[in-house]
Amino acid sequence: MRQAHRRGQTLIEMALALPILLTLVVGLFSVGQILLTHYAVSQAARAAAHQAALTGGNRTVTETAARQALTGSLGIEPTASEVVISCPRQPCRRYDPITVEVRYRAALWVPVALLPFGDEIVVRARATRAAERDQQ
Numbered sequence: 001m002r003q004a005h006r007r008g009q010t011l012i013e014m015a016l017a018l019p020i021l022l023t024l025v026v027g028l029f030s031v032g033q034i035l036l037t038h039y040a041v042s043q044a045a046r047a048a049a050h051q052a053a054l055t056g057g058n059r060t061v062t063e064t065a066a067r068q069a070l071t072g073s074l075g076i077e078p079t080a081s082e083v084v085i086s087c088p089r090q091p092c093r094r095y096d097p098i099t100v101e102v103r104y105r106a107a108l109w110v111p112v113a114l115l116p117f118g119d120e121i122v123v124r125a126r127a128t129r130a131a132e133r134d135q136q
Contacts (some may be wrong), residue, residue, distance in 0.1 A: 029110045033075065034121055037111035040073035041081070041104045042125040048083060050102040056131075057085050057092025066102050080106060097130040 048066035055061045062085055067078040083105040087096050104123045 012022075026110050030108050031110050034123075037076065037104065037106065037121060037123050038125070040070055040076050041102050041123045043073075044081065045100055045125035045127040046129075048102060049098065049129040052085055052092070052098040052100050053083035053094070053129040053131040056094040057087055057098050058126040059083075059085060062100060066067055066100070070102075070104075075106075075109065076104070077106065080104060094131050097128050099126060099128040100127045 044066040046061045047069040051065035052058070052062040063083045066081060066083045070076045070081055071079040084101040084103070085092065086099045086101075087093070089096060092098055102125050103122060106122050
């Protein structure tokens with residue numbers, strides 16, 4: 001009889017602990033995805049700002065640099081990114097500080113409605129860079 005009580009007790013304890021454990025695991029996956037995405041988008045913004053500074057804000061080159069930086073990242077779809085270039089004067093000039101913002105929106109790997117941040121993430125990173133003046 002004692003064996004049957006222990007099995008019942010174990011089953012109840014498992015039923016109480018399992019939802020908490022699963023919530024923690026899903027939360028860890030989501031936080032991991034957010035951190036990876038934030039890092040990748042920040043790196044893409046830096047790479048794109050560098051190329052924009054070198055080329056005077058050339059849109060094609062800047063977008064290509066951002067998407068190439070995102071290509072090697074885990075779980076990132078480069079085509080889901082948006083690149084915005086801004087300069088103090090229009091058109092952009094080579095030695096002006098050029099700001100590049102990369103915006104990325106993605107669904108969570110493990111969508112759960114109970115998470116406080118919803119079922120998708122939006123990451124924005126901004127970097128400003130200017131080419132150095134040529135030495136004479």
